Amino acid sequence: MSRSPLNDYRTRIAAALEGGSRFGGLHASGGTVRTALVAPSGAIQFESAPVVDGRVTSIVDLAPAANWDEREAFDSYGVRFDGHEPLRPLVDHDLDLVSWTVPVRGPDAYQVAVGPIHAGVIESGHFRFHVVGDLILHLDARLFYKHRGLERAAEGHTLAEGLAYAGRACAACAVTNTVAYAQACEQVLALHPTAEVARARTILLELERLWNHLNDIAAVCAGVGLAAGNMRFAALTERARQLNAQLTGHRFLFGSVEVGGNRVAFDATAARAELAEIRAESESAWRELLFNASFSDRLPDIGVVSLEDAVTFGAVGPAARASGLAEDARATSNLLAYDGFTAIVPHRAAGDVQARLEQHALEVQQTFDLLASLLDAPVVAASCEPAGNGRAIGAARVESPRGATLCIVESTNGRVDRVRLRTGSYANWPVVAHAAAGCLLPDFPLINKSFELCYACADR
Amino acid sequence: MSALSIAVQLAGGIVLAPLLPGLIQHWKARLQGRRGPTPLQPYRELRRLWGKSSVEVEGTGIVYRLAPSVTAASLVLAILLVPVAAHAPALGVGRDVLALLGVLALGRFAVASASWDTGSGFALMGASRDLTIAVFTDATFVLAVAVAALVAHTTNLASMIAGTAGTAVWSNPALGLAAAAFALVVVAETGRQPVDNPDTHLELTMIHEGPLLEYAGRDLAFLQWSAAARHWIVLVLAAQIFLPHATSVWAQLAVLPFALAVLCGGLALVETTNAKMRILLAPRLLAVGAAAALLGIVSWLVQVS
Numbered sequence: 001m002s003r004s005p006l007n008d009y010r011t012r013i014a015a016a017l018e019g020g021s022r023f024g025g026l027h028a029s030g031g032t033v034r035t036a037l038v039a040p041s042g043a044i045q046f047e048s049a050p051v052v053d054g055r056v057t058s059i060v061d062l063a064p065a066a067n068w069d070e071r072e073a074f075d076s077y078g079v080r081f082d083g084h085e086p087l088r089p090l091v092d093h094d095l096d097l098v099s100w101t102v103p104v105r106g107p108d109a110y111q112v113a114v115g116p117i118h119a120g121v122i123e124s125g126h127f128r129f130h131v132v133g134d135l136i137l138h139l140d141a142r143l144f145y146k147h148r149g150l151e152r153a154a155e156g157h158t159l160a161e162g163l164a165y166a167g168r169a170c171a172a173c174a175v176t177n178t179v180a181y182a183q184a185c186e187q188v189l190a191l192h193p194t195a196e197v198a199r200a201r202t203i204l205l206e207l208e209r210l211w212n213h214l215n216d217i218a219a220v221c222a223g224v225g226l227a228a229g230n231m232r233f234a235a236l237t238e239r240a241r242q243l244n245a246q247l248t249g250h251r252f253l254f255g256s257v258e259v260g261g262n263r264v265a266f267d268a269t270a271a272r273a274e275l276a277e278i279r280a281e282s283e284s285a286w287r288e289l290l291f292n293a294s295f296s297d298r299l300p301d302i303g304v305v306s307l308e309d310a311v312t313f314g315a316v317g318p319a320a321r322a323s324g325l326a327e328d329a330r331a332t333s334n335l336l337a338y339d340g341f342t343a344i345v346p347h348r349a350a351g352d353v354q355a356r357l358e359q360h361a362l363e364v365q366q367t368f369d370l371l372a373s374l375l376d377a378p379v380v381a382a383s384c385e386p387a388g389n390g391r392a393i394g395a396a397r398v399e400s401p402r403g404a405t406l407c408i409v410e411s412t413n414g415r416v417d418r419v420r421l422r423t424g425s426y427a428n429w430p431v432v433a434h435a436a437a438g439c440l441l442p443d444f445p446l447i448n449k450s451f452e453l454c455y456a457c458a459d460r
Numbered sequence: 461m462s463a464l465s466i467a468v469q470l471a472g473g474i475v476l477a478p479l480l481p482g483l484i485q486h487w488k489a490r491l492q493g494r495r496g497p498t499p500l501q502p503y504r505e506l507r508r509l510w511g512k513s514s515v516e517v518e519g520t521g522i523v524y525r526l527a528p529s530v531t532a533a534s535l536v537l538a539i540l541l542v543p544v545a546a547h548a549p550a551l552g553v554g555r556d557v558l559a560l561l562g563v564l565a566l567g568r569f570a571v572a573s574a575s576w577d578t579g580s581g582f583a584l585m586g587a588s589r590d591l592t593i594a595v596f597t598d599a600t601f602v603l604a605v606a607v608a609a610l611v612a613h614t615t616n617l618a619s620m621i622a623g624t625a626g627t628a629v630w631s632n633p634a635l636g637l638a639a640a641a642f643a644l645v646v647v648a649e650t651g652r653q654p655v656d657n658p659d660t661h662l663e664l665t666m667i668h669e670g671p672l673l674e675y676a677g678r679d680l681a682f683l684q685w686s687a688a689a690r691h692w693i694v695l696v697l698a699a700q701i702f703l704p705h706a707t708s709v710w711a712q713l714a715v716l717p718f719a720l721a722v723l724c725g726g727l728a729l730v731e732t733t734n735a736k737m738r739i740l741l742a743p744r745l746l747a748v749g750a751a752a753a754l755l756g757i758v759s760w761l762v763q764v765s
Contacts, residue, residue: 112581112664119673120661134585134739225657225665225736231492294654294734441585442739445662 023063028077042332058084065314104130123455176400180407187394192387212401223446261383299354303447317403323351473539478502487728527574546622586670603753607638637756644749
């Protein structure tokens with residue numbers, strides 16, 4: 001009995017998932033579909049299947065987290081997935097409502113459409129709530145409104161030039177995206193980051209996490225209309241960004257990462273002092289938040305993501321850890337300076353808004369600790385060192401403020417053939433939609449803000 | 461004297477009302493460590509909106525078109541009903557507090573029907589929440605003023621101001637309990653936190669702002685003025701009936717601006733330090749007010765008998 005290569009592809013993925021690996025991402029490249037699987041050790045393994053007559057077997061039944069990836073591969077690369085029915089459009093918007101929403105029928109069920117233009121200054125996203133009264137039955141989220149074709153645009157450029165495309169994918173995760181891209185390129189180029197390069201990148205990543213997490217706590221306050229908490233943490237966020245500007249010349253740390261080395265250099269003393277002040281201030285602001293009963297009343301049992309759902313939907317980052325999934329790409333990143341790092345989860349890992357907020361607060365402390373120990377010496381420019389042999393495909397997984405971001409770079413002759421950036425936000429968006437079901441409409445902004453995902457990460 | 465009281469009533473209700481939400485906004489910003497807009501910002505908003513054309517929503521009829529004017533008219537009527545001091549002559553519409561409730565409900569009804577006319581999701585959501593909470597607000601409103609009416613032996617607002625004046629009535633806890641209930645009515649009627657958040661841009665959480673999303677230009681100016689006028693009406697009632705006030709009409713008029721400022725400050729403080737509550741808990745909060753007012757009624761009746 002002969003087995004077709006397609007079945008092999010499914011069998012190997014099923015075996016890897018059985019063995020404790022998690023789905024990392026799926027993309028179409030040339031005539032192939034590649035699935036990245038992440039082992040508990042952090043090692044990334046690829047399983048590929050050839051596209052035959054424009055079709056490949058779906059793995060969405062094995063790994064539901066591949067749902068968006070397969071839909072994107074069809075919309076952007078025309079690959080059909082056998083067994084993925086219905087294959088609803090994701091990136092392609094030029095279709096009627098019935099084709100992309102899940103049918104919800106029953107007495108009194110109706111739809112509430114929100115966005116893509118919102119009353120506030122928010123990125124473009126369309127949310128279609130299927131509700132009865134104020135109760136959400138199901139949420140269909142439609143993002144990808146400002147698709148920029150960054151991945152396609154990067155193709156044909158040199159690996160160094162390609163960095164700009166990864167860096168502009170999203171402002172909130174600019175460092176994560178560029179570090180992941182740089183690491184993937186360095187695997188292709190047979191370069192290994194020296195301790196100095198790793199340390200500089202780790203500092204930049206943690207600075208990025210700091211302002212993002214402070215901003216996310218402010219966002220939760222805004223979600224319940226607690227102006228005092230919102231303003232306090234918004235001010236701290238801005239202070240952290242201004243520190244970024246002092247250190248690297250850009251509030252969002254743009255242009256601070258490069259392929260093959262580190263160019264950013266600064267004296268760490270002033271940064272340490274400023275960080276200590278931000279830490280003291282944020283700790284006192286957090287204590288005040290805990291004392292506000294009207295605030296803490298709003299948080300529990302809203303937007304619950306169970307541990308099982310977090311695993312099934314492929315949740316990553318603080319959202320996954322708040323559900324009790326102690327997984328953090330920082331713990332397994334041997335290319336960065338996270339020695340001895342262990343993932344933390346909140347004491348009450350209920351997967352609700354309260355747990356996610358607590359997780360953010362815990363991680364802010366962790367980040368302050370990391371920065372305090374990393375900033376013990378000036379940051380200096382350094383280069384990577386040659387190591388081993390180059391590869392055709394480089395893949396790196398870096399923990400962004402919103403979860404693990406996977407960057408895959410396929411290259412020949414030093415040029416980008418294909419780059420895929422699958423960010424933490426991209427992984428978590430389906431989880432947000434799932435968390436909203438069963439909650440009340442007026443609580444959705446709060447649920448959304450407890451994840452605080454980027455839309456731009458989808459609009460690549 | 462009564463001429464002055466009528467002048468304050470009309471000028472205050474119609475012209476000065478937007479200053480009240482303006483003051484709250486201004487102080488809220490200060491409490492958050494921001495400079496914020498001037499208290500005159502609502503007037504600038506109204507001037508800006510007045511110069512803009514209204515928007516006609518496709519498929520809507522006369523209900524949508526008339527709602528802003530009906531709302532504004534009902535609020536003008538409400539201003540005519542609510543005296544700012546005791547012994548003010550009625551302006552042809554009487555002084556009855558129950559009539560006031562009906563007139564305020566008319567404005568709410570006009571906006572809710574307009575939402576139904578547009579069929580917009582946000583407008584309908586806001587209107588349905590508003591009407592749901594209004595059931596509880598109105599009940600608490602009635603019970604709170606019932607205490608004052610018992611104390612004053614009348615539902616005539618001018619006589620109620622006279623009847624609750626001085627310090628003697630405060631020896632019974634009735635009026636204090638009614639004041640606590642009315643404080644919650646003020647928060648709900650003005651659409652402020654913890655019941656509603658007037659500053660929010662989050663459409664899904666809106667209550668009072670939801671139906672307004674469908675309006676622009678002069679129509680919106682009418683509705684925003686109406687919201688400000690609602691502040692005036694409930695805050696004047698709060699100041700002249702449910703806060704200790706003098707028996708002399710001169711003193712009542714002289715203290716009114718300060719009382720209004722204190723109440724606005726209180727609202728700003730509550731709104732800054734409190735998160736918006738879960739929407740299903742808002743009726744419970746108002747029920748607490750209703751219970752307090754009921755206790756007030758009991759405590760007054762027990763004393764009288």
